[in-house]
Amino acid sequence: MPFPVSNPNFATDVRESFAKQAVMISIGAQMTRVEAGMVEIALPYRHGLTQQHGYLHAGIVTTIADSACGYAAYTLMPPQSEVVSVEFKVNLLRPAKANSFVAVAEVLKSGRTLTVVRADVFGFAEHGERELVATMLGTMMCLRRAEL
Amino acid sequence: MPFPVSNPNFATDVRESFAKQAVMISIGAQMTRVEAGMVEIALPYRHGLTQQHGYLHAGIVTTIADSACGYAAYTLMPPQSEVVSVEFKVNLLRPAKANSFVAVAEVLKSGRTLTVVRADVFGFAEHGERELVATMLGTMMCLRRAEL
């Protein structure tokens, strides 16, 4: 495991925090994988999440990528901390037209205060072929609970 | 007016395209202003759009900022064109806790193929004080309808 873990309960803490993100329930996203430095979030296609051409809106692509990045960073943070997004950049590589989407986030560099994370968002067609629809490079920040 | 307009019906075309963004209806966003090179989108706070601390999720902040940027660019594009997002970067400046939000996008540079746009997202408290919660810098692309 490349990253040192300081919170032995990180998986439980990540899932509990994710369960409090009301927007994830609203859009139908689920956390499908939690490992040290890595998180996946899946989202089925739904017409109510689309832009004018019927593709998943870039902001919704960003929503799952940002949560995946934040929680990937959070897996490496100490107990009693919180994670917030500082900034992210997203390149939209292909139209987000697919039956379902998965955002896969991996930590690039974990620091005491800041963690840099990369996420790829893949679309899956009906028969399972996947293609990369977007990529995010972002910075996440660790706050002690008292600072929030 | 600093930007040359090539589509005399830009305001109608922008509003018609916006009306097709199903995600805007789902989250409750409205387009509140359309001018040459400038668009505003408003969004009331709703619990179903929040992250784990009860603030508007960064992805939803991005959703209204991205649509505002895309349509600000679209106001300057020729008739029979479509706009897609190439990429954007967002800095989250303050917790997005407010009664309502407005994304204000303005074109920085309009080109034949690419348009660079900046958007600020403000939160409004109950008595109207506003504060800047996020800023976006993004690139939008003009496609002829045949290319889509």
Added chain:
Amino acid sequence: MPFPVSNPNFATDVRESFAKQAVMISIGAQMTRVEAGMVEIALPYRHGLTQQHGYLHAGIVTTIADSACGYAAYTLMPPQSEVVSVEFKVNLLRPAKANSFVAVAEVLKSGRTLTVVRADVFGFAEHGERELVATMLGTMMCLRRAEL
């Protein structure tokens, strides 16, 4: 003045730190303005700084924009601190062909640890007309000297 200043000697400290940036001497850049939350750096055109079409290389545009952002942030940091760049995003808006360039950086949001800064880089033609060639949106971090 919109930003509170905690270091009364910020202008001297900024200029002393800038004088230690050997790259600024190498490329011929000068700091032309230092105010609370705002810094300008000027750079004359020089063939040795160009890319394949004879324009200023995007990395050199970035070099003056990044230093301007870092020092704009530094003007608002407490004494005995240091500033480092966390990340930045640059949009290249026009070919950087001009007799001289100026990067103008202004703080958007100053925090205890992180400061968000925007910089515009202008090119000046022989008779003084200026045009915007690039814009940066970046995040700067305050370190106490002991942390460095």
Added chain:
Amino acid sequence: MPFPVSNPNFATDVRESFAKQAVMISIGAQMTRVEAGMVEIALPYRHGLTQQHGYLHAGIVTTIADSACGYAAYTLMPPQSEVVSVEFKVNLLRPAKANSFVAVAEVLKSGRTLTVVRADVFGFAEHGERELVATMLGTMMCLRRAEL
């Protein structure tokens, strides 16, 4: 080979264009690898390229990363085209203190007009251990020579 090549002389064209980047000679950078969709540029440490703490300035890190990204994109472009940078985002992950640096750029998505590229910049210590000091995510544009 994952990317289709439309210019059989891409390696020669890339090296000829790189040789015209005067800034590369000024800073002492060399192109050390050219493949379809992939370029490496190496840069020895030099005091004249540093910021206030004696580390390679983030703008110089960006200079080699941007050229690596541009030329990685250029390997996949048709003959008689030119490449320009649209935008890039850089995260600075560690202090750029090393004996030498290498920027390694790889195309993520190659399109007719736009190409998205990622670059990692590594520092090499005296005995060869490498560490990741920065990462770039950028967008490059193909211009026909007549458009330039």
